[in-house]
Amino acid sequence: MKVGQRKTTGRFLRHAVEMVVAMLVGVELLAPAWEWAGQRPDVVALVTATDMTVAMALWMRYRGHPWPRVVEMGAAMFLPYLVLLVPHWLGVLDGEHVLTGGHVLMLPAMVAAMLVHREEYTRPHGESDAHPLVKEVGRRGPTWIALAMTFDQWTEPLVPWPVALLVLPGAYLVFGMAKGHLRDRRVLAAQLAGLVAYAVLAVVASNADPRMAAWLVAAGWGLHAVWDVVHHRLDRVVPRWWAEWCAVVDFVVAATILSVWL
Structure with missing residues (x-):
């Protein structure tokens, strides 16, 4: 495969992965808002498609895709469910197969929509001229992923x-x-000192009673959230996306532990 072909293939796959991640985040974060809708399979299917479409549309606009492509991809989210709901309403297909089949068919539907306009998904994309709120939401991608991963x-x-x-x-x-970055002796010393401090904290927590252990573990995760924020501001040692993602995860873990043991 030539260099140019590798680049276009890589961009195509990157776009696909980004949209799948956005869809998963949308399902995790938006689903609780629909609890009132009940558990009917047809309602769950449409709610799931809506959650995925909202998050995916926001990300596509942030990445500079025009509205026609956004609408097409939204249709790819709904079409598999709508096709399967017809036999379900006729009593031929049970609800479980509607939900499972919709998830399975959604991916090839997405790929088909991308292949129809492959030039759109194989060229570089940056931030678009979308609404400032969309831009801000898009820039906080690591935060949304972290919140989705720690929602439970x-x-x-x-x-x-x-x-x-x-x-x-x-x-x-x-x-x-x-x-x-560890070639800088001061940076290396700081990181090694952090490792030693956390090793001591882990040993102490492992030998403490459950309540004290919970407090120590919460302190460790909470202090590391501060560590993440500092490195995010300095843009040193770790990528900024990692520092942002890690700070949110660390804060959620610390906060939820304290909510139980306070």
């Missing part, structure tokens, strides 16, 4: 295993080595 933590708070604290400074060391 609010309803069913869990105290992570104390040893998991080591993952927090460990990720910074991995990114720091990859980006070459």
